[in-house]
Amino acid sequence: MAAMKLDAFFVPRADAHQGEYVADADARLAWLTGFTGSAGFAIITREQAGVFIDGRYRVQVKSQIDLAHFTPVPWPETRPSVWLREALPDGGRAGFDPWLHTRKEIEAMRKGLENSGIELIAVESNPVDAIWPDRPAPPQGQARAHDDAFAGESSADKRARLAAGLRDCGQSAAFLSLPDSISWLLNIRGTDVPKNPIVQSFAILSDDGHVALFADPVKFDGQLREKLGNDVTIRPPGEMAAALQNLDGTIRLDPATAPEAAFRLLEQAGTAIASAPDPAILPKARKNSVELKGMHAAHLRDGVAMTRLLAWLDSTPPSSLTEIDVVRKLESLRRDEGIIDISFDTISGAGPNGAIVHYRVTESSNRRLAENDMLLIDSGGQYPDGTTDITRTIPLGQPPKAAIAPYTAVLRGMIAISRSRFPTGVAGAHLDSLARQFLWAQGLDYDHGTGHGVGAALCVHEGPVRISRISDLPLETGMILSNEPGYYRENAFGIRIENLLAVTTAEAEPGRNMLGFETLTLCPIDRRCIDRQALSRDEAEWLDHYHMRVRDELSPLLDSETRNWLHRATAPIA
Incomplete structure (x- = not known):
């Protein structure tokens, strides 16, 4: 300095x-x-x-x-x-x-x-x-094709659709810097970043549908190059700066995602800039029917893995296990269901470790489970056809009395989001308080958003949609979000319950357009921490209906011992 x-x-x-x-x-x-x-x-x-x-x-x-x-x-x-x-x-x-x-x-x-x-x-x-003497080399993970049968639309059709939008706006090209946007646009996936199947790259999408892809060429084998076709040119990253400065016309850059350096390169060349959102970011967030079908299928398999884990936990003495044992068991069960990778580092936090919102267990922090601990498990999988993210909080024996009221409040907030209906134009900021209202009534809250966007066989945290106090983007059909209120008492326990939801149309009176949510996640919600008297009749009926669906869809896929456990875990509460 x-x-x-x-x-x-x-x-x-x-x-x-x-x-x-x-x-x-x-x-x-x-x-x-x-x-x-x-x-x-x-x-x-x-x-x-x-x-x-x-x-x-x-x-x-x-x-x-x-x-x-x-x-x-x-x-x-x-x-x-x-x-x-x-x-x-x-x-x-x-x-x-x-x-x-x-x-x-x-x-x-x-x-x-x-x-x-x-x-x-x-x-x-x-x-x-x-000053970083042993800085690792940039990743050179192998890229692969994402099957059109899972994408629901060819890359050529996506490129043509977005190029038409550029022409309508009088823009000759768009600079893309988000790897998940580029991976979605080209129907490719990669291994450059752990848990996120993206190809690290930049791209210039021209108004004729051609894409100049700036990525290490060693990532692309001949078969993938052939699938991408002649309208996708792969160029070394070192050529990107010159390519930007040689562009003609008006170039679209997203000020919220594109590097400041890209703006400077175009400004130095005297090129006209249109500051506008990444043209792929909203189309990517609006999942088509094929992507939604894949997400349903992935969550069915993931539900099998999660249910097998919960049944195993219930039959195993807590003191014989550590947090890492739980992580390894769950990842093994997901491998049985065909994951390509986990979708993020599994959070397995027992007792006070559960109060660390994004806790990542290590050999040094690894806690042995104890009777009457609360165990928070937040995890997910990357499947060929979908991405999952689920959190369950499990009492290991008798739940602490101090956890019952906040657990029930968290559950009620999660149910409130799940049951909500709202007119078109409503954003995540309008819904966020529905999840917090019961915690607020007890003088409690949590310091994270209620939900984030989720990709389809892509990044588990996907922009731009969120359920958050600061999100003003209207929700649209096909968008997928997490629903994960929580509560964290430092040095004691953490509570979070999370399902993934898809935005759908909802019934409304003539002349109005309403939206709602469909729950994708299939896994029992632990009932031992629930204060039944605090649940309304509608909330109890929602929980029973959800558990009936979980039981009906998962039972045929489980062994008899796990099936019997599932029937007990999903017995009516109303």
């Missing part, structure tokens, strides 16, 4: 693709600070270093960073511009890597630093990379 004449430097979690999960070569924040959460950033000055984390990671960060050198900073409560003003009261030069930040981020930061005397400096080389 001194050599670059910088007084501060931003170290984001994100890579150049703004991915939540990053390859080892791009894990700068984790390498520098020790913090491994999926969101956050650091600001390093010569005197101090702040690690900015949201409510999901307040507990985790303290166990991962060296508090003698790094200070946790609550975010978004503390804006980075406010922190930087205090850290550099006399002004200074704050550096950032323009490939790792979006135009939207940088514009917001500039606005926050107005009249502060602090100048934002885009650097040509990242100083973290300069």
